[in-house]
Amino acid sequence: MRVALQPATLEGDVLQHYRDTIEKPVVFDDHADVLDPAVLSNLHRLFPEGRARMWGVTPGDGDANVGKVARLRAGDFVLFYGRGVLYLAGTVALRWHNRALAARLWTYDRRPVPQTWEHMYALTDVRQVQIPIDEVRPLLGWGPRAVVQGFNIYDGGKAAGLRELCNLALPDEGVLDEGTFEPDALPPPHQPFDGPTDGAREGAVRLExxxxxxxxxxxxxxxxxxxxxxxxxxxxxxxxxxxxxxxxxxxxxxxxxxxxxxxxxxxxxxxxxxxxxxxxxxxxxxxxxxxxxxxxxxxxxxxxxxxxxxxxxxxxxxxxxxxxxxxxxxxx
Incomplete structure (x- = not known):
């Protein structure tokens, strides 16, 4: 599963948005008039209690974020960043596009041609973390002063490193020594196992x-x-x-x-x-x-x-x- 880094420093408008749609889940039926019926149906299916924590991403200058957000899928993880730490983790339950709902929930940003956070997603399993950016930089190959400056999605080894650092468990994932689990190596579900049951493996030994x-x-x-x-x-x-x-x-x-x-x-x-x-x-x-x-x-x-x-x-x-x-x- 991929991991997205979402910059969201809790001050000003962002803090108010966080209070309105993360701390206080959004009630679906309050916005049925601007929700696509299929999206509303999916939200009710995924969240039978009728509400969920929501966030969104603006299209960005030159629609720079549109392609990134399009890669976000149900089951991917999102880590919120602000003031030098990752402070919130959640799992994407559903992603959709809705400019009208975003404008109602969060209004518009302050750029010369205002945008709203119309590329929306609902989160489940939302929890608090407190992980310094110093621990993130080496996992992503960043320099010593780099910070999360825009919405980005990571996969492969970088995503695996972030999942291990933040204890983001994959469905049915076993916990292997030192976070060596690599989900891409798993066979497809229900595929019969026909290989040898023993094999050689090199690895570090805990001498102490x-x-x-x-x-x-x-x-x-x-x-x-x-x-x-x-x-x-x-x-x-x-x-x-x-x-x-x-x-x-x-x-x-x-x-x-x-x-x-x-x-x-x-x-x-x-x-x-x-x-x-x-x-x-x-x-x-x-x-x-x-x-x-x-x-x-x-x-x-x-x-x-x-x-x-x-x-x-x-x-x-x-x-x-x-x-x-x-x-x-x-x-x-």
Whole structure:
């Protein structure tokens, strides 16, 4: 899936637009008079509650944005940028063109020949992130001063890097070590597998892993840092609080603070995928996203709701803070 970068600094008109159509979802039937019936029908199908968060893009000078927006498809991701950070992530549910609706929602911009944000899209799974542009530049091959200056769409390796950085999960995507998943390599759905089941693969080896887990076992006393159940060390994962691939060499060797023990009975996966995190006070944070899955919600409510982890310390919080801003599914 592609990833779009959407410049939208939250000040002036942009801030008001954000409040009107992102913080406050747009009610479809309020605008049925200017919505194409097919678009209205699709919106109701995708959002049975009858409202959705919406944004748009102007045609741009010389229609520079028109071809870019035309590449945007349902399932693609959009990252909003302003004041040096990516601050919002969402998934495109539907894209359409509607000048009248855009003008009603957002009026017109201030260029000599005014334009409105008529190339519109509705977003689902909208959540807050806080990712500095410094972490984005190397993924896109940018220089040290580059910023998001216009609407652009990325695919291939650049999109994969952005998805991994911002924890943007593809449907049915597995989580492989160090974000090596490449969706373009997947076979078409339902295609029979007829290749060999074993193969050779070259890759980096975590040379510190055994010592890392041994040290966490000494610190943690054989208990899961999240659910606090006492378990054999073989059923506890030496988990990195901050994703190992994003740690410096110095951080990787900070055994006492960068890691925690998480059980294989769900806690490790919930933390890795961002369904839970740890607050600046050590409380277990639970994403609203868990409510979409009955069994997951039941497990989280039973084991983690209202818990405070004894693993939290001020020294570890800088690693937990990375997880809160990069991985946690903080839904809007």
């Amino acid at each position: 892993q055994q010592q890392f887990k041994r040290r966490l076992g000494e610190i943690g006393g054989g208990r899961c840092a999240l659910c606090d159940r006492p378990l054999p060390l073989s059923l506890l994962v030496a988990a990195h609080i901050k994703k190992r691939a994003k740690c410096s060499e110095e951080e990787r060797l900070d055994f006492d603070n960068v890691g925690m023990l998480a059980c294989v009975f769900g806690c490790d996966a919930l933390y890795e995928r961002g369904y839970v995190s740890v607050s600046p006070a050590g409380d277990i944070m639970i994403s609203a996203k868990v409510a979409e899955f009955t069994e997951v919600e039941a497990m989280v409510q039973e084991r983690l709701k209202g818990r405070r982890t004894s693993w939290w310390t001020p020294e570890r919080d800088r690693y937990y803070q990375w997880h809160r801003t990069h991985r946690f599914l903080r839904m809007l």
